[in-house]
Amino acid sequence: MSSERTSEQDVHGRRAALFDVDGTLVDTNYLHTVTWWEAMRQAGHRVGMREIHHTIGMSSDKLMDRLLPEDRDRSGDQRISTAHKTLYAEYFARLPALDGAPDLLRTLADRGWYLVLASSASQDELAAMRATIGADEAIATVLSSDDVEEGKPAPDPVEQALEQAGVPARDAVFVGDTVWDVVACVKAGVRCIALQSGGIPPELLLEAGADEIYRDPADLLRHLDSSALGR
Structure with a gap:
């Protein structure tokens, strides 16, 4: 990101709202948990669903490194990842948007926020979730x-979102739902609002460094004026 572009947009006061999608705008974390469990089971790995759930939000390679034996035959990792994607794709047509998700995005866009979706999902998964949310006109x-x-939890997705928005970290707020979202934001120096809609206990989100916590997008929208997105 060039300093010329950043300073030009700073003059115009651009503020960026960066959003995770899985578990933050669309209720998918438990679907991912079940489909990862089945993909690993098919490959002969016994992994508890609680452990899987707490890794959702990580990139696929990091998720498998965390959950599967270190001495495994890693040549099978790609088959596991493909099996998960295939199983999860069966839900594309009926993915549920979380309460308030489209209204939150539209309200922020109306208030002048530059909206970026920064997801760990693949392009086809993200397309299915965007169709479910139905607020593409608000997304930049x-x-x-x-x-x-x-x-x-590397900061790359957050930093890339900042670059795309053309703003420094101080002019952005990230909204996510997992510990890994929060950790990535802390590394990137971006304020993070955490939602409990992904199923992660609030104490873990606070311990990771979340600045604020709300129940779901609808709850954040109700408290928008007193949040980091309303100040």
């Missing part, structure tokens, strides 16, 4: 896992 830029070299 979209990033998928294909657009970054390293996924969360």
Whole structure:
């Protein structure tokens, strides 16, 4: 990101709202948990669903490194990842948007926020979730896992979102739902609002460094004026 572009947009007061999507705008974290569990089961790995759930939000390679034995035959990792994607794709037509998600995005856009979706999902998964949300007119830029070299909890997705928005970290707020979202934001120096809609206990989100916590998009929208997105 060039300093010329940044300073030009700073003059115009651009503020960027960066959003995770899975578990933040669309209720998919438990679907990912079940489909990862089945993909690993098919490959002969016994992994508890609680452990899987707490890794959702990581990039696929980091998720498998965390959950599967270190001495495994890693040549099978791609088959596991493909099986997960195939199983999860069966839900594309009926993915549920979280309460308040489209209204939150539209309200922020109406208030002048530059909206970026910064997701760890693949392009086809992200397209299915955007169709579910139905607020594309409010979204300025979209990033998928294909657009970054390293996924969360590395800061790359957050930093790439800042670059796409053309703002420094101080002029951005990230909204996510997992510990890995929060950790990536802390590394990137971006304020993070965490939602409990992904199923992660609030104490873990606070411990990771979340600045604010709300129940779901609808709850954040109700408290928007007193949040980091309303100040």
